Amino acid sequence: MKFSNFIYKFFFEGNFFPILTIVTVIGIFWYLIALPMNAEKVERKFKDLNTTEKIIKSWNLEKPKLPTPHQIVKEIVNTVFYKKITSKRSLVYHGWITLEATLAGFFLGTALGILLALGIVHNKAMDLSVMPWVIASQTVPILAIAPMIIVVMNSVGITGLLPKAIISMYLSFFPVVVGMVKGLRSPDQMQIDQMKTWSASSNQLLWKLRFPSSVPYLFASLKVGIAASLVGAIVGELPSGAIAGLGARMLAGTYYGQTIMIWSALFTAAFLAASLVITINIVQNFTLKKMAIIT
């Protein structure tokens, strides 16, 4: 009874059907678009095919311009489940390398963001001077900065995770600063006056009022921040011939025309991003429930 209830809810009350519909529509378009995009290659490689054969061939080329979903899924299943996870050909291996840098950059970025926000809220001079720089930092294209960071750090002997984490941090501290400044300033004048009537110190004002008030804002920022971190880590793997990570995998794919490899790395990255955001969402719901901010 309970289980069937759950099944019913899952299919008919949740967003299962809307999502399924969208996915189906995208899938159909994908296969349709793959036809003209891969047609040229089919013409070149095969002679004397009838239409049905042409269609099937263009959906199953070895190095297609646009690989089809089932090819990508097959490649992902193959490189995730049928390769040893220590192997250079395993997507788990590359995914982990990228994930490590993402998480390191995310924690660094969050810490930096919170520290800057505290400074901005507590210090008038920082309030006036820091924010313009923070915004300016994000107007510089990351693709221009990433190679510089990698090269400079390599030249002093720092390679591997840290340079990538720095790039992730560079992208992820921004939403945290913006969200935390807003959150720390969210208590209204009455709440602040109330603290004043108890003659609370500025530390007490911070820990007992400003910080708890900012928690919902922090979580919203963290969700943007973690996605930005992942982008940062992948961008950090593109230049200077990195050999491992999803970014390196995409780059290798472009070198050798292995479109299926590029797309499967891309899908893995998307899957990672979704998992990370969902994880933060779960922590957020738990925390806010615990704090009785949502019920």
Next chain:
Amino acid sequence: MISVKDVDLIFETNDGPVQALRNVSLEVEKGDFVSFIGPSGCGKTTLLRAIAALEIPTKGNLTVNGKSPDSARIDREYGYVFQAAGLYPWRTVEGNIKLPLEIMGYSKTEIKERIQKVIELVELKGFEKKFPWQLSGGMQQRASIARALAFDANILLMDEPFGALDEIVRDRLNSELLDLWRQTKKTICFVTHSIPEAVFLSTKIVVMSPRPGRITDTIQSTLPLKRDLNIRDSQDFIKIAQRVREGLKSGHQDEVL
């Protein structure tokens, strides 16, 4: 206890200066229950905030317990109950009452005892573990009053604490507040815009008028200290209420002229 002499308070705003208080003088004795009544915008809140050192008078002299308002604030000599209950949503009733005690550095055992005591005082027993959203408006205001009573301030400043409540709840809280005042022997300054509320509660009623905010009448109540809601039908009560109404009207006439 509280002494206000020739106080002016002018807000500098973008549209020019706003005179919120002009020439306000007032003495509040220890154990008094003083109500401030007047139409909205007449400076009641501003006066209370000036006593609490949340605003600084432009001119004149203001002392609380013989000190400057700011010293009195720093020495935690008053509790302030705001118009909205202002409870922290992430803290339970108990947690909210605990908040000022934590800030003031009371010991754990002392905090426990005090919470127990004020919870009983405001009749919130059994609701200690509830969150603010689980309480009615009247109960939230009681929790807010409990919070202001929990520490050793002998002055209680209250800014329209029952303004948002319906009349039935308000009557009940008024009686409770009087009991509380007699039990704790605190000095209370109470802002309201309800004439019956002011007359029922106070030993002294301060009538104020707007533009600029000033005192038009100060009435020493002739009602006995021990009173219940029935007193509202007595001759004395009606007479005092009439005088308050006169005071409000005369302030209004000045303004028209």
